[in-house]
Amino acid sequence: MELDRQSELNALRPDLLRFARLQLRDAGAAEDAVQETLLAALTGGHRFESRSSYKTWLISILRNKIIDIIRAQSREISATSLAEDEAADELLNESLFDRRGHWQESARPGRWADPEASFEQQQFWRVFEACLDHLPEKTARVFMMREFLGFEAGEICKETGISASNCWVVLHRARTGLRACLEDSWFAGAKT
Amino acid sequence: MLTCKQATELMSQEQDRPLSLAERAGLRLHVWICAGCSNYRRQMDVLRAACRRFGSGGTP
Numbered sequence: 001m002e003l004d005r006q007s008e009l010n011a012l013r014p015d016l017l018r019f020a021r022l023q024l025r026d027a028g029a030a031e032d033a034v035q036e037t038l039l040a041a042l043t044g045g046h047r048f049e050s051r052s053s054y055k056t057w058l059i060s061i062l063r064n065k066i067i068d069i070i071r072a073q074s075r076e077i078s079a080t081s082l083a084e085d086e087a088a089d090e091l092l093n094e095s096l097f098d099r100r101g102h103w104q105e106s107a108r109p110g111r112w113a114d115p116e117a118s119f120e121q122q123q124f125w126r127v128f129e130a131c132l133d134h135l136p137e138k139t140a141r142v143f144m145m146r147e148f149l150g151f152e153a154g155e156i157c158k159e160t161g162i163s164a165s166n167c168w169v170v171l172h173r174a175r176t177g178l179r180a181c182l183e184d185s186w187f188a189g190a191k192t
Numbered sequence: 193m194l195t196c197k198q199a200t201e202l203m204s205q206e207q208d209r210p211l212s213l214a215e216r217a218g219l220r221l222h223v224w225i226c227a228g229c230s231n232y233r234r235q236m237d238v239l240r241a242a243c244r245r246f247g248s249g250g251t252p
Binding site for chain 2: 015055057063093096097100101110111115120128148150153167169172182183
């Protein structure tokens with residue numbers, strides 16, 4: 001059975017908007033990306049049997065729009081704005097590691113029970129989005145270019161003007177912050 | 193011997209580039225004796241899986 005596209009689009013719009021906002025951190029640009037996605041979707045001639053396959057298709061269009069916007073902005077991540085993120089990083093490191101570079105007792109990563117089961121819960125993804133939103137802005141941008149948009153580390157250097165070693169530092173910061181947030185906000189409560 | 197902080201740096205980087213033989217050996221030894229870092233390493237794979245799913249619109 002063919003989906004009622006118009007009503008599906010309306011239902012999925014908030015998801016698309018949140019996805020774009022997370023990555024662009026700019027409500028206007030996010031709105032534009034989603035608008036263009038919806039236009040492209042209405043003129044596309046595919047048929048979809050389910051909402052989930054429709055959503056996957058829409059997100060793939062939106063991803064390309066976001067990549068276009070990031071490229072057009074070609075917004076270099078300046079050394080000064082990275083330095084701001086680094087100040088936050090120092091604080092995080094102090095709360096995670098002792099002076100010898102070993103885990104603080106309270107910060108040592110625990111075991112996460114059944115992540116696959118968490119992936120099936122809408123509430124988990126709300127926490128995931130909130131944790132991404134908590135990352136420092138430039139850090140989050142680099143991380144999402146890598147993980148959502150599929151850029152290789154080398155391409156990120158080119159787009160953002162940061163060095164490869166700096167790119168690894170930023171990605172490490174993002175992953176460490178994100179895992180700590182997910183553990184505190186989700187998995188610690190779900191521990192068995 | 194790697195510190196936990198250095199080990200986490202390598203565990204992040206192995207998501208982005210192939211590690212050298214020496215780096216892999218050092219990491220393997222560290223993770224073998226450190227439960228916290230062993231959990232961290234598994235969680236890097238969970239993060240990647242979550243991002244794949246989120247980034248492709250496969251969330252419920």
